[in-house]
Amino acid sequence: MRRFQHIFIIFVTCAAICSCNGGFGKTEPNVAAELTIHGLSEEHWTYFSFEKGEVVGTGKFDDDADDAAWAKRRDWDFAICGDRIKTNSGTSGEGLGGVQKDNAHNFTTLSTAPTEGYLVDEEQIIR
Numbered sequence: 001m002r003r004f005q006h007i008f009i010i011f012v013t014c015a016a017i018c019s020c021n022g023g024f025g026k027t028e029p030n031v032a033a034e035l036t037i038h039g040l041s042e043e044h045w046t047y048f049s050f051e052k053g054e055v056v057g058t059g060k061f062d063d064d065a066d067d068a069a070w071a072k073r074r075d076w077d078f079a080i081c082g083d084r085i086k087t088n089s090g091t092s093g094e095g096l097g098g099v100q101k102d103n104a105h106n107f108t109t110l111s112t113a114p115t116e117g118y119l120v121d122e123e124q125i126i127r
Contacts, residue, residue: 042082045070050077067092090120097121 037055040046044058047070059066061081070076071093078087078097088095098118102110 037080040080040082045079045081045086047076047079049075051075086121091123092121 037046037048039055039058042061044060045066046055047057047059048054049056052075056076057070059070059079070079071091073093074088074095076088076093077095078085079092085099086092087097087099089097098120100114100118102114
């Protein structure tokens with residue numbers, strides 16, 4: 001769980017810096033704020049938008065129709081379902097999201113996001 005929290009914190013920081021309307025290479029986040037997401041569940045995906053700064057909806061976990069509908073939307077950046085995370089990228093969506101593990105920084109020392117090396121979603125669940 002601790003490893004998940006570190007990866008998630010780095011993901012959130014990078015995603016905030018590179019949110020959907022700014023793109024990769026932007027060095028300042030659009031909004032500096034603390035984030036708490038309520039209503040998380042093992043039963044459904046909770047979709048979050050950095051641009052809006054809020055949850056934009058939920059979708060049933062392991063539901064092909066819901067997954068396909070969300071994959072066509074560009075108004076979300078990442079989704080959480082239990083201990084799973086997906087970004088609006090690759091097989092999960094048409095957005096420009098991605099994630100990168102950074103072993104050299106923690107949340108307080110990461111000031112700029114890398115401009116390359118991001119991974120996009122693939123059709124697999126990694127635990």
